[in-house]
Amino acid sequence: MDSFPSPALAMVESMSAAAQAEPARAISFQGAPGANSHRAVLEWEPDALPLPCFSFADAIDAVKTGRAGCAMIPIENSQAGRVADIHFLLPESGLSIVGEHFLPIHHALMALNAKGPFDAAYSHPHALSQSRHYLRERGIVPLSHADTAGAAAHVAETGDPRIAAIAPLLAADLYGLKIVDENVEDSADNTTRFVVLAPEPLKPADVAGQECMTTFVFEVKNIPAALYKAMGGFATNGVNMTKLESYQRGASFAATMFYADIIGAPGDPAVDRAMEELAFHCKGVTMFGTYPLARQRG
DSSP states (O other), rough: TTSSSHHHHHHHHHHHHHHHOGGGEEEESSSTSSHHHHHHHHHTTTOOOOEEEEHHHHHHHHTTTOOOSSSEEEEEEEEHHHHETHHHHHHOOEEEEEEEEEOOOOOOOEEESSSSSOOOEEEEEHHHHTTHHHHHHHHHHEEEOOOOOHHHHHHHOOOOEEEEEEOOHOOOOOOOTTTEEOOOOOOOOEEEEEEEESSSSOOOGGGTSSEEEEEEEEOSSSSSSSHHHHHHHHHTTOOOOOEEEEEOOOSOOOEEEEEEEEEOOOSHHHHHHHHHHHHHHHHEEEEEEEOOOOOOOO
16 A cells, blocks of 8 residues: 555545445455546446555455455556556466456546646556657657556656646546646547456356356467367357467466457357367366456457
């Protein structure tokens, strides 16, 4: 908690106390109050008790230790791609994905005064990446911070009128900053996909009759064309794979893991046949969960 800038600490303490009183209603998220993850929690469950955590690992630990009923974690952005480290944190967490939520992202440039000029702007690396053209055109140096709202709190704490933050509009209200510019993101359709992590996966009855997404990771055998063969079952059975990403596990560069999303659920004969063929060509498959599809793909 002490890692948050001082303007955020009182709010973090108050929200943490509320979550401690009713942990089943608490949803943990990474970032200071006012972050986009905070917004996502309130959109997903308006009656939830948002629990701010300094890091993704802290937000996940809050669920594992029972301080929160679930966690809201960003997994990918339409401009910046996947969120760093999330593919490593998910397998290690022992938690299951029970939902997804898509949040339109609109960034604002904010500072102690609305006039400038500004030498630098703090924000989360993804927000800086999503606003890089705006910053470059104005000669504003991007500086990394742990999260967007925390950057706003940091600017308020420094009292320096020549630095700014890129953060949601909510953060300006919470930390007493002035809005310099709205919608500074480079793309108007900038969107982040969040997943909801819980201690237990949804049961088949929970998603019966709904179109579903299933998420898993796998490691293919170290033989020629193993990935090609592993993917064949999805094609022949008509199962739509909407995401396939590779990442390295360990420093040997010999164990390549693949993260995948498919549309469908175990119990569907086509999905079961595809997953059976996948398993035949893999060293291991780890399921993260089956959950309602929040947005049509394609």
